[in-house]
Amino acid sequence: MTIFVTGGAGYIGTHVILELLEQGYAVVAADNFVNSKPSAVARIKQHSGIDFSFYEMDIRDSGRLNEIFTAHCIDCVVHLAGLKAVGESVEQPLGYYANNLDSTISLLSAMRAHEINKIVFSSSATVYSGNNEMPLTEESRIGDCINPYGWTKFMCEQILTDCARIGDGCAVALLRYFNPIGAHESGLFGEDPRDTPNNLMPFIAQTAMGKFSHLNIYGGDYETPDGTGIRDYIHVVDLALGHVAAIHYLCKHPGVSTFNLGTGRGVSVLELVTAFEQSTGISISKKIIARRPGDLAICVADVEKAKRELSWESKKSLHDACTDTWRWQSTNPNGYDS
Numbered sequence: 001m002t003i004f005v006t007g008g009a010g011y012i013g014t015h016v017i018l019e020l021l022e023q024g025y026a027v028v029a030a031d032n033f034v035n036s037k038p039s040a041v042a043r044i045k046q047h048s049g050i051d052f053s054f055y056e057m058d059i060r061d062s063g064r065l066n067e068i069f070t071a072h073c074i075d076c077v078v079h080l081a082g083l084k085a086v087g088e089s090v091e092q093p094l095g096y097y098a099n100n101l102d103s104t105i106s107l108l109s110a111m112r113a114h115e116i117n118k119i120v121f122s123s124s125a126t127v128y129s130g131n132n133e134m135p136l137t138e139e140s141r142i143g144d145c146i147n148p149y150g151w152t153k154f155m156c157e158q159i160l161t162d163c164a165r166i167g168d169g170c171a172v173a174l175l176r177y178f179n180p181i182g183a184h185e186s187g188l189f190g191e192d193p194r195d196t197p198n199n200l201m202p203f204i205a206q207t208a209m210g211k212f213s214h215l216n217i218y219g220g221d222y223e224t225p226d227g228t229g230i231r232d233y234i235h236v237v238d239l240a241l242g243h244v245a246a247i248h249y250l251c252k253h254p255g256v257s258t259f260n261l262g263t264g265r266g267v268s269v270l271e272l273v274t275a276f277e278q279s280t281g282i283s284i285s286k287k288i289i290a291r292r293p294g295d296l297a298i299c300v301a302d303v304e305k306a307k308r309e310l311s312w313e314s315k316k317s318l319h320d321a322c323t324d325t326w327r328w329q330s331t332n333p334n335g336y337d338s
Contacts, residue, residue: 019241120250
């Protein structure tokens with residue numbers, strides 16, 4: 001099978017491509033490098049020893065998409081491209097709606113024109129309503145999203161669901177990520193944010209490197225045991241393998257299927273910092289500041305459906321994620337520019 005991966009140079013995309021190549025899939029990928037770097041693609045090819053077609057492009061460019069789908073016989077699409085920073089989406093809602101919705105519509109239009117009917121979509125736990133009980137199942141209420149990023153994922157899920165209703169054997173997997181952390185065990189691939197990190201783990205790692213004087217913790221007064229927010233942190237390699245499992249699943253299951261990809265275990269911000277300190281022996285200076293707009297107190301997955309239907313579950317530990325992150329950060333102090 002040949003898989004087209006959008007956002008292929010990003011944090012999730014690099015790890016997904018590595019696992020696809022490892023398991024014998026042919027890959028065609030694209031990225032516009034807004035939040036990624038060309039050197040990540042070169043590293044994939046060098047590390048895997050496998051060449052693949054890569055296109056620098058914006059997925060909203062329907063002309064280029066048609067050229068790619070004409071040049072390659074694509075069996076399935078993994079759609080990872082999109083803007084993804086919660087805080088930034090609150091500040092720049094129009095940019096998020098324009099980018100994330102338009103790219104999905106453009107991609108689906110090109111897929112339909114070329115009779116490509118399988119797609120794995122990178123969704124998010126942010127589609128769930130903030131009024132649900134924990135842990136979140138795939139049947140928990142969605143909507144009432146608390147930030148524009150979450151709404152874009154919610155709307156893209158609806159677009160994909162409506163398109164699948166047309167028929168033609170369309171198969172859609174909506175993968176609702178929880179909080180990806182960690183890096184590839186080789187130390188060659190990891191999260192490489194531009195400027196100040198939006199996500200917790202790279203902020204911790206860069207503070208450990210001395211790039212920041214301290215770690216800002218957004219909110220210490222939540223109704224949680226230690227007052228800091230609780231999340232379900234999943235190792236990025238486990239997450240990537242979830243995409244491979246979803247591709248297998250789509251080959252036998254038309255229609256729309258939704259899966260949570262998490263660990264089923266909640267970890268607070270302070271617990272994650274402590275785990276990093278214990279794994280690396282490095283003390284992290286930290287400061288609790290005001291809550292960040294758009295954040296929930298607790299967000300944890302129920303992952304039984306993914307275990308049952310995808311035969312997938314997370315295998316790597318919090319310690320693995322911390323040590324792999326530090327290996328990546330310490331050997332690549334400037335990310336992919338190192």
